[in-house]
Amino acid sequence: MTTTDPPVTRTPRLARTAGRAVESPMRRRERRAAFLFLLPDSLGLLVFVALPMVLAIVLGFFSLDGFGHLSFIGVDNYLRMVGDPQFWLSLRITAIYVVVVVPVMFVVSLALALLVKQRFPGVGFVRSALFVPYVISLVVVGLVWQFLLIDKVGVISRALEAVGLGGISVLGSPNTALAAVVVITIWFQMGYYMIIFLAGLQDIPSEFYDAARVDGAGPWQQFRTITIPLLAPTSFFVLLTSSIAVATGGLDLVYALTKGGPASSTTLIVYFIYEQAFLFGEYGYAAAVGSTLLVLLLLWSGLMFAVTRGGRFSNVDD
Amino acid sequence: MASQTAFSRRGLLAGLAAVGAGAALGVVGCARSGAAGPMQFMNFYTPQDQGADPQLIVQAEWFDKAIASWNANHPEQVEPIFVPDYVNPMNPRIATSFAAENGPDIFLLSPGEFLRYFNGGVMLDLKPFMTPDAVADFLPEAIGTRVVGDGIFALPMEVEPLSIYYDIAAFEESGLAEGDLPRTWEQMLDVAERLTTARRSGLVLETSPGYYQNFTFYPWVWQGGGDVIDLRTQRATLTSPSMLAALELFAESITRGVASRTPPASGEIVSGFKQGLAAMWQRGPWSIQEFALQAPEHRYGIIPLPTPPGGQPTTVGGGWAWAVNNRGRNPEAAARFVVESVGSMSRECIDRCADWNGRAKSNMPARASVSAAMEQLPSFTDPARSAVRAQLPSTRGEPRYPPVLYKALSNTIQSVQLAGGDPLAQAQSAQSTIESFLRTYEGAALL
Numbered sequence: 109m110t111t112t113d114p115p116v117t118r119t120p121r122l123a124r125t126a127g128r129a130v131e132s133p134m135r136r137r138e139r140r141a142a143f144l145f146l147l148p149d150s151l152g153l154l155v156f157v158a159l160p161m162v163l164a165i166v167l168g169f170f171s172l173d174g175f176g177h178l179s180f181i182g183v184d185n186y187l188r189m190v191g192d193p194q195f196w197l198s199l200r201i202t203a204i205y206v207v208v209v210v211p212v213m214f215v216v217s218l219a220l221a222l223l224v225k226q227r228f229p230g231v232g233f234v235r236s237a238l239f240v241p242y243v244i245s246l247v248v249v250g251l252v253w254q255f256l257l258i259d260k261v262g263v264i265s266r267a268l269e270a271v272g273l274g275g276i277s278v279l280g281s282p283n284t285a286l287a288a289v290v291v292i293t294i295w296f297q298m299g300y301y302m303i304i305f306l307a308g309l310q311d312i313p314s315e316f317y318d319a320a321r322v323d324g325a326g327p328w329q330q331f332r333t334i335t336i337p338l339l340a341p342t343s344f345f346v347l348l349t350s351s352i353a354v355a356t357g358g359l360d361l362v363y364a365l366t367k368g369g370p371a372s373s374t375t376l377i378v379y380f381i382y383e384q385a386f387l388f389g390e391y392g393y394a395a396a397v398g399s400t401l402l403v404l405l406l407l408w409s410g411l412m413f414a415v416t417r418g419g420r421f422s423n424v425d426d
Numbered sequence: 427m428a429s430q431t432a433f434s435r436r437g438l439l440a441g442l443a444a445v446g447a448g449a450a451l452g453v454v455g456c457a458r459s460g461a462a463g464p465m466q467f468m469n470f471y472t473p474q475d476q477g478a479d480p481q482l483i484v485q486a487e488w489f490d491k492a493i494a495s496w497n498a499n500h501p502e503q504v505e506p507i508f509v510p511d512y513v514n515p516m517n518p519r520i521a522t523s524f525a526a527e528n529g530p531d532i533f534l535l536s537p538g539e540f541l542r543y544f545n546g547g548v549m550l551d552l553k554p555f556m557t558p559d560a561v562a563d564f565l566p567e568a569i570g571t572r573v574v575g576d577g578i579f580a581l582p583m584e585v586e587p588l589s590i591y592y593d594i595a596a597f598e599e600s601g602l603a604e605g606d607l608p609r610t611w612e613q614m615l616d617v618a619e620r621l622t623t624a625r626r627s628g629l630v631l632e633t634s635p636g637y638y639q640n641f642t643f644y645p646w647v648w649q650g651g652g653d654v655i656d657l658r659t660q661r662a663t664l665t666s667p668s669m670l671a672a673l674e675l676f677a678e679s680i681t682r683g684v685a686s687r688t689p690p691a692s693g694e695i696v697s698g699f700k701q702g703l704a705a706m707w708q709r710g711p712w713s714i715q716e717f718a719l720q721a722p723e724h725r726y727g728i729i730p731l732p733t734p735p736g737g738q739p740t741t742v743g744g745g746w747a748w749a750v751n752n753r754g755r756n757p758e759a760a761a762r763f764v765v766e767s768v769g770s771m772s773r774e775c776i777d778r779c780a781d782w783n784g785r786a787k788s789n790m791p792a793r794a795s796v797s798a799a800m801e802q803l804p805s806f807t808d809p810a811r812s813a814v815r816a817q818l819p820s821t822r823g824e825p826r827y828p829p830v831l832y833k834a835l836s837n838t839i840q841s842v843q844l845a846g847g848d849p850l851a852q853a854q855s856a857q858s859t860i861e862s863f864l865r866t867y868e869g870a871a872l873l
Contacts, residue, residue: 173546174521174522174525175525176527254692258688258690259627259686259687259688260625260626260627260690261690261701275683277686277687279687280633280686282844282845367636368635369840369844370633370840371837371843371847372635372837372840373845383516385521386516386517386522387516387833388829388830388833389542389546
């Protein structure tokens with residue numbers, strides 16, 4: 109088999125150069141306007157996200173007590189972290205939290221998106237009702253659920269009693285407190301991912317389903333052979349962003365709901381970091397743990413990109 | 427024609443974008459805008475919205491009056507800064523302000539947090555600004571944990587001894603009388619069992635992890651002669667029989683089902699009693715004022731904390747103190763403000779402190795002269811306040827421990843109380859953590 113190489117040519121570069129040379133004043137103004145529009149957000153990201161991130165990584169190599177005492181200690185914070193059972197406990201709790209929340213939320217959000225994609229009376233209200241929890245402050249969410257789950261007299265406690273599960277202290281028992289945090293997290297985040305999925309579903313041309321129906325495909329076959337493959341980029345986005353959001357979130361919920369208890373059972377890694385910084389004044393150690401979390405999430409994201417081929421979920425040559 | 431327009435749409439939007447970028451830069455550049463101006467007094471009382479709880483209004487007005495009195499007579503002005511959720515030691519507001527070298531000039535401080543700030547080197551010694559008779563006027567149980575060496579680094583405004591508050595209606599409904607009020611731990615659990623119903627918790631001991639739970643736990647340890655840190659040797663003593671007994675008491679209250687795993691009525695004792703959700707509650711004297719303002723007709727009583735076999739009646743006295751940031755705008759003036767407000771022997775100061783504890787709040791005084799002045803107030807004969815006052819001789823000041831120590835003890839209490847942890851194993855684990863920490867600890871003595 110022989111191949112023919114494309115002829116080498118400089119035409120594109122020349123064309124680009126020529127294009128730049130003849131850029132109209134209007135295009136230049138548009139370019140400048142675009143730059144200026146992007147500038148505030150870029151500055152915000154740089155100053156409030158990128159710079160603190162770099163500073164936190166650097167701070168992880170220092171001891172800083174919050175009263176101006178700063179000293180370089182190399183990797184001592186990281187060595188301390190490796191030997192800190194509370195760090196490993198919070199990491200384990202976070203791993204459980206992520207492993208349970210992300211897949212369940214994925215399935216629930218997708219199911220809800222499929223439901224609200226249908227046309228039925230009041231679908232707009234249902235969509236809004238499902239999305240509303242996402243826009244409520246997490247502290248308020250925590251307090252409302254705390255009220256519902258109060259021992260003995262809370263609505264949920266009474267419902268549990270009615271089905272023979274009386275005496276359970278959902279937030280007061282280490283066996284159930286994390287489960288409660290998981291359920292509440294899914295409840296308030298599912299609306300957001302439902303909307304993402306809904307947008308993905310609406311992008312799938314209806315002709316595909318029409319053709320499948322003509323060919324005799326049932327709903328399950330349509331879902332398996334059309335919806336899932338064409339929803340792959342959306343699914344990748346949801347999996348990636350939800351796993352990062354869940355792994356780095358939950359602080360305000362736990363803060364309002366359980367204070368990390370009972371018996372540290374809901375001490376997520378972000379709560380652990382917060383505690384180290386603002387309760388113990390161990391800013392350097394908190395930064396080291398935060399940097400470790402950042403690295404873990406980068407590895408996780410890289411792994412997801414690699415496994416799913418950047419969200420395509422299939423070989424590009426196929 | 428378009429080129430002759432003064433402001434084209436694109437130009438206007440681009441200009442707005444530039445202004446936005448400039449504003450963003452401006453925000454970054456104004457981190458220490460408050461370096462000049464009046465001295466800032468961070469607290470959790472004032473300024474208060476006029477629509478707030480009447481109790482908060484009364485207390486805010488007391489602070490406002492004290493600040494106004496100073497401001498009227500001194501060129502160095504004081505400005506109160508209200509910090510929501512101040513009493514939560516995880517509140518980042520004060521910590522971050524100090525970290526940004528923009529800490530408050532004056533701030534309220536609990537014993538639990540004393541060492542964090544003292545060891546951080548930001549607290550000013552107030553003793554040079556006080557007269558000897560004023561120094562001697564402070565009660566040892568109030569001032570003791572604020573003293574380091576020869577210095578006094580915060581002036582307490584109150585003492586808050588913990589007691590058991592009980593709901594009389596709950597006792598009557600359960601067929602219990604005054605003679606059934608518990609005096610021992612065993613009696614306390616037995617009585618709580620009789621008071622417990624499907625709706626009501628017989629006993630409320632703190633279950634949320636935090637400084638406050640540790641604070642409520644100390645007296646149960648002390649009653650049997652134990653301690654967290656041996657005052658003489660400065661070594662951890664978490665495996666003492668008294669410590670283990672106190673841990674078992676907390677655990678048994680849960681396993682017997684007489685104490686709730688989460689606080690009834692979101693931790694509000696007045697609502698808890700009024701709604702029949704709790705019968706006995708370990709609590710401080712601040713609740714007397716809560717009852718007076720929210721449910722003046724509600725019948726409740728106060729008894730000392732029951733004791734273990736052979737134990738001594740002992741309770742813990744918390745309370746907030748005024749402290750000065752030695753890196754503030756004008757530490758010397760801030761110290762004079764604090765001393766004039768709550769630490770001088772002037773008639774005005776003594777009356778002000780008596781007014782705080784006897785009217786605005788329902789706490790016990792931190793000073794002998796204030797105690798005497800309070801005898802003239804109408805509230806002095808109030809039975810609830812009298813019951814708390816009777817416990818002052820057996821009150822020990824809330825300890826000052828570093829955060830690492832607090833956390834180790836907190837983990838132990840939580841594990842044993844709520845997760846079925848073995849008291850000895852958990853205490854040994856905490857002991858090991860604390861001993862390891864103390865080997866390199868270089869701060870003030872642990873009291």
